[in-house]
Amino acid sequence: MLFHVRMDVNIPNDLPPAEATDIIAREKAYSQELQRSGKWRHIWRIAGAYANYSIFDVKDNAELHEILSGLPLFKFMHIEVTPLLRHPSSIRDDDS
Ligand SMILES: O=C(O)C[C@H]1C=CC(=O)O1
Numbered sequence: 551m552l553f554h555v556r557m558d559v560n561i562p563n564d565l566p567p568a569e570a571t572d573i574i575a576r577e578k579a580y581s582q583e584l585q586r587s588g589k590w591r592h593i594w595r596i597a598g599a600y601a602n603y604s605i606f607d608v609k610d611n612a613e614l615h616e617i618l619s620g621l622p623l624f625k626f627m628h629i630e631v632t633p634l635l636r637h638p639s640s641i642r643d644d645d646s
Pocket residue numbers: 557559577578579581600601602623
């Protein structure tokens with residue numbers, strides 16, 4: 551199943567810088583591993599915001615929830631999820 555996900559990050563100003571640096575490094579590693587696995591298909595920075603649009607390709611809602619709630623930045627994020635399905639007018643022969 552494909553999901554469009556918007557993640558807005560809001561790291562509190564009083565978080566110690568070393569802790570913020572560590573969380574961001576772990577977030578990058580976590581994200582890149584999921585990208586290599588094919589489950590995190592796209593990630594795009596939203597211009598002008600500490601936010602991204604991403605596309606996930608996962609088995610079901612439960613797997614998406616497990617992935618998103620495992621994000622090291624999860625507690626500092628606002629996340630919006632939109633389930634996607636193939637459009638009947640799409641000319642693609644796959645869901646790429
Ligand atoms: O920077 C972000 O958009 C937040 C987060 C998502 C992946 C990652 O490496 O950081």
